[in-house]
Amino acid sequence: MILISYAVLIINSGSSLIPILWTLSNSSRSNTQIFSRFSLIPEQVSFSNYASMFANSNIWSSFLNSAVITGLSLLLLLVCVLPCAFILARFKFRFSSTIYTFFLLSIFVPNIVLLQAVYQLFSSMGLLNGRYSISLVYAAGQIPFCIFLMVAYMREVPASVEEAAIIDGASVWRIFTLIMVPMSRNGIVTILILSFVSIWNDYIYALVFLPQPDRQTLTVALASAKAEYAVSYGLLSAAAIMAIVPVFVFYLFTKNSLMSGMAEGAVKG
Amino acid sequence: MGAMKFRPRLLFFIAPAATLYTIFFVYPLILTFLRSFTTWDGISAPVFNGIANYIEMFHDSVFLTGIVRILIWAALAVVIKVGLGLVFAAMLRGRIRGYKFFTSVFFFPVVISSSAMCLVFSLMYDKDIGIINQFLDGIGLGFLQQSWLSNPNTAFFAAIAVPIYQDIGFFLIIFLAALQGIPNELYESAWIDGANSIQVFLRVTLPLSLGTLRVCVILAVTSAFKTFDYIFLLTGGGPANSSQVPATWMYQQTFQAFRYGYGDAIAMLIFVLSFAVSGLVMGSRSMGNLRQRPKRMDAEGATL
Numbered sequence: 016m017i018l019i020s021y022a023v024l025i026i027n028s029g030s031s032l033i034p035i036l037w038t039l040s041n042s043s044r045s046n047t048q049i050f051s052r053f054s055l056i057p058e059q060v061s062f063s064n065y066a067s068m069f070a071n072s073n074i075w076s077s078f079l080n081s082a083v084i085t086g087l088s089l090l091l092l093l094v095c096v097l098p099c100a101f102i103l104a105r106f107k108f109r110f111s112s113t114i115y116t117f118f119l120l121s122i123f124v125p126n127i128v129l130l131q132a133v134y135q136l137f138s139s140m141g142l143l144n145g146r147y148s149i150s151l152v153y154a155a156g157q158i159p160f161c162i163f164l165m166v167a168y169m170r171e172v173p174a175s176v177e178e179a180a181i182i183d184g185a186s187v188w189r190i191f192t193l194i195m196v197p198m199s200r201n202g203i204v205t206i207l208i209l210s211f212v213s214i215w216n217d218y219i220y221a222l223v224f225l226p227q228p229d230r231q232t233l234t235v236a237l238a239s240a241k242a243e244y245a246v247s248y249g250l251l252s253a254a255a256i257m258a259i260v261p262v263f264v265f266y267l268f269t270k271n272s273l274m275s276g277m278a279e280g281a282v283k284g
Numbered sequence: 285m286g287a288m289k290f291r292p293r294l295l296f297f298i299a300p301a302a303t304l305y306t307i308f309f310v311y312p313l314i315l316t317f318l319r320s321f322t323t324w325d326g327i328s329a330p331v332f333n334g335i336a337n338y339i340e341m342f343h344d345s346v347f348l349t350g351i352v353r354i355l356i357w358a359a360l361a362v363v364i365k366v367g368l369g370l371v372f373a374a375m376l377r378g379r380i381r382g383y384k385f386f387t388s389v390f391f392f393p394v395v396i397s398s399s400a401m402c403l404v405f406s407l408m409y410d411k412d413i414g415i416i417n418q419f420l421d422g423i424g425l426g427f428l429q430q431s432w433l434s435n436p437n438t439a440f441f442a443a444i445a446v447p448i449y450q451d452i453g454f455f456l457i458i459f460l461a462a463l464q465g466i467p468n469e470l471y472e473s474a475w476i477d478g479a480n481s482i483q484v485f486l487r488v489t490l491p492l493s494l495g496t497l498r499v500c501v502i503l504a505v506t507s508a509f510k511t512f513d514y515i516f517l518l519t520g521g522g523p524a525n526s527s528q529v530p531a532t533w534m535y536q537q538t539f540q541a542f543r544y545g546y547g548d549a550i551a552m553l554i555f556v557l558s559f560a561v562s563g564l565v566m567g568s569r570s571m572g573n574l575r576q577r578p579k580r581m582d583a584e585g586a587t588l
Contacts, residue, residue: 016480016481020380024382033415041413095301098301106294121309123506123562125558127554128551130535131316131547136307136311219516223539233397235399251407255400263392266395270388270391273395275461277457281500
């Protein structure tokens, strides 16, 4: 039985890895070589496809756009979520559970549903011209789920810590910044990682809100590269690898929090 | 909790989140709902038309076949994503040798963006250089070679294979967390009682992960209902609408045909469908039938 398990697991590892390895190999090969035969190991290590991709496309500037937009969104998200979760987790007042439910209800709303209404709203508010205004949408979209997770984390902080701080005369703001935020850092890391993945990877909002070539995000630039360099297979492979490498590096460092965060988020949600 | 006294000025802590969320989430949702009862080109004023958009949907053959497609997609997603996720998790539960490697490798595709994944797969599906055609040729099935994404018979399945493939690792991780929460004694007593691997899976693993299974079914089904990127990027709904789903049809009606009202109605329907499935699965007793096993489990956890 264990042998069958291993066989299945190894075959599936292959199917997970081969598409990426094949693309990596092709990114280093010429079109003639790609046409002539299939190979997971390139004939030579060459960066000419990468060089011509950087020279001929806006991949690099779109990479920077993605980075700035994602960074801004995450910052905005923390500013919104942390104080709100703190109040909902540590205080009982008349409408506390109503407010909590108000945030939670929308976890079930698929973001595609809101696409065109948000687009109209943006154009009527004049936000479509803003280079980074899309961050508002990304942050808003992540708020419900992140509040949900943060409230759960902040409730776990023992009440005794808080009571001790009150006796020492700490203000609510000091309790928030000096106790609650540091003590729920695991939760903060989790929501940052999960939100990073979903914002960085978003395609549809970036496509609709940022059509101008100089404002495109990486995901949109990749998709338009496909139309532009239709048969330059080496170049397209290089573009795909260029998008996968940063995610891979990110993955190496955050793998464990990412896995536990996703499992936790799914089950609690 | 509750050691601190609440004062109204603390509502300032909630204000940023509530403002952003109301403007860019709640308000658009209400707008979508209201505009789904109008005819609107996005420029002139919307004209109220009752439920005409909803009636049109039920006469729109592209939309209706789109519904059939997402139902097929949902079924395949549940069987393949959730099924394989659970099976792999059951295999990896005991932290066998190579545990770290396998989980890391299986999970990696989950974090890759849809657009990068679609780029990789459009190369894999390519008629001339694609790995899939070359593989078929290699095992002597060369007659099956074709351009997968431009043949109306295969385009839809070729496109949905990508998200299904990509998400297996996600479900694996969820199940793994659930299965590792099952006490080892249950497994040990099952082994001592002479159960084989299949019996252990059916009588210990499966019944004890029902709650998680339910959540996973919801996630798999709703993802089929709402996923837009893969179809849009790989086939654009074509050729000749042969892979159109409600999400892509909504995009086309809105941003290409400028029929905002109709697009909003489709959006509302996607929302209602997802919501209904979540409610249905969470509230269903029919899945509880699978649960008869644990009832017949004795105090030590061995199945009787």
